[in-house]
Amino acid sequence: MRKVFRGPLLLACLTGIILVAMVGCSSENDSSDDSASETKNDGKVNGTLEIQYFVGGYGDEWWKEVISTFKEKYPEVKVVEHAGPNVNDEMKTRWIANNPPDVIYIDGDGANETQMIKDNQLMDISDWVNELKLEDGTPLMDSFISPPEVLEGDKIYSLPLVFDTWGVWYDSAWFEEQGFDVPDDFPSWLSSMKEIKAKTGIHPFITTGKYPQYFLRGILYPAFSAAGGEKLLNNLMDGKLKAWESEKTLEVFKKVEKVQEAGLIDPGFAARSHTQTQMNFLMHDNAYIPVGFWLPKEMEKDIPEGFEYGFIPTPMNSEGDSMALVPDLRPVAIAKKADNPEAAKAFVKFIFTKENAQKFAESTGAIMNLRGVNLSKNEKVPQFLKDINEIINNPGKVEMYDRKTPEEEELEIAIEVSDKVKSMVVPLLLGKINAEEFVEEMQGTVKQLRNK
């Protein structure tokens, strides 16, 4: 009997020992160390500076140039770049092991500013940033198009570097040739789409059903903001029941319903990815598409001859109301556990100049988040970007609204709300559910999330 059990027992013990050792090793640190952000060098800008930046639609030309000029100014700093389209995944183990790079540009899949703040990974730079000035002496804090978010009363964890925003794109050359008017509110947009359909036979509106966040960010966010300002936008996306019960919210979905009922949406949208919809848009299979500033750069190899990008803030505003823009900011931050915080601060300060902002617009096709940068005379900047820059710097007809970062437990509710909205976008656009059903379903979800 004893012999029979000896082998398996031995095997089980061995497995147990190995597992205990491994699981034990893996749970090295379950809490964060709050005292880690001290300066580890002598206060001078030298040593090694590690920078992590995601390379997506904007490319890496600007980063390479900025880092190269930074190295010229600070020859004693050795810069190590961690970059690429998968850099967030590649660097994940470094962040988990509490050994992050010094500076991070937060963009792309796998990195989320809100989550990083919640996980205590970013340095509070509020005291330092309040003293920063641009080369002309203007305080940096007064120079942002969209200022950094102040959390927990007085803390700033990141500086918004890239000012991107979602809106609606069209081919301005084609519109001019066909005599189509560019809309500036919902009634004019609806009649424009009806006119295009009648004249050309195409379904004027397309969005990707495979990535419903394009519709959420490109259409619904500005629509919520135009209807009820920043308060309605944030309350809806934070899962506040009253906001989902509001008449203004129902009105937004009624507008979407109208577009659907008029047969203006491409019937194949739900099966298409973002690039497929963008391709169809470029081929004039559709006339309007909601995407961010990165569209021209992303599709630069596929632009047909004579095509000219035109961009408008999403015209979901009622007649007489201002159009709404909801910035989609991509921030730069310093790791709380940065090994070289002095060099990190020097680098972050170095990138926020008007000269770098000009270069940014030239090489990325997007705008750096600095006010007062005159792009109108820069021949390397596309016309649509100059127009947008003009709108942003001279507000009036267009209002800007921020989607604020939900704090603590609210973050999880916000994620669930966003997932739920995204899951119902396709049925709404297919006409399988109506505006009332959409709003009722959301009310039920929000009640459930709040009563957990």
Added chain:
Amino acid sequence: MVQSKRQKYLFLAFCLLPTFLVFVIFTVYPMFNGLYLSFFDWSGTSAVKEFIGLENYRQLFRDPVIPNAIWHDYFLVLTKVIGIMILALFFAVALTQLRIKEAPFYRIVFFFPNIMSVVIIGILWQFIYNPDIGIINAGLEIMGLENWTKPWLGSLEWALPSLVLPSIWAGIGLFMLLLMGGIMNVPKNLYESAEIDGANEWQQFWKVTVPLIWPQIKTSIIYIVITSLNGSFVLVQVMTRGGPSNVTEVMGSYLYEKAFADYQFGYGAAIGVLILVVSLITVILLQFILKREKVEY
């Protein structure tokens, strides 16, 4: 040469220990670590973890997506088992019994999808289902069935059934070879005796072939079930990302979404444990359902 007991054990240890160690590191450890992480609130991107006991499991029961995802998984399992087994068995019998001259060529053709990456298969079928340039809609139009054309992967009703076809297409080859191996081992004299007794080919198939290759059929079914429950998410992720409106969400794709897109790694780990439990129960049940007396011949 007679080996001493010590030498024998040393040799056994030499053969088994490295494999055992690799198995523990790459299979047992991730499994237990997944279970361990399912008790934490962890984003998966930082060192900060909070022990929350069974909260992730409580959330599993409250989450309305989970029952649908389980149903979608079983829909794929069931349709794949039926589709693959019927076609693989049909082709295996045809290529072994019908004395087709081009049998080796067909064997390669049918096996070809098995050497392709699932990601490539997903992309390929995305083109096949494409509403504008896909051959399915084009074929329907040629046949005068324009009314039947639709954006297959974007349809709330058709997206899930549309995933079945590529799954079956990709799976036939391997199981066809497995069944062919079984059929070729069936002694020819059994068929001759059956023929003398007056059994037609259909009866020979049911009364001779199927009982004698039952172990291969059983292995194939269990293998399809396990690989579908654990792996169908790859095809889902590539072709539909669980959409539209979660109608193609399977447990694996939902795990991926929660763990890597929503930064709820602990909850993702709990979904992983659920997949393990569901797979285990299903396989145990199948073992009972598919149990048959062993045929001696």
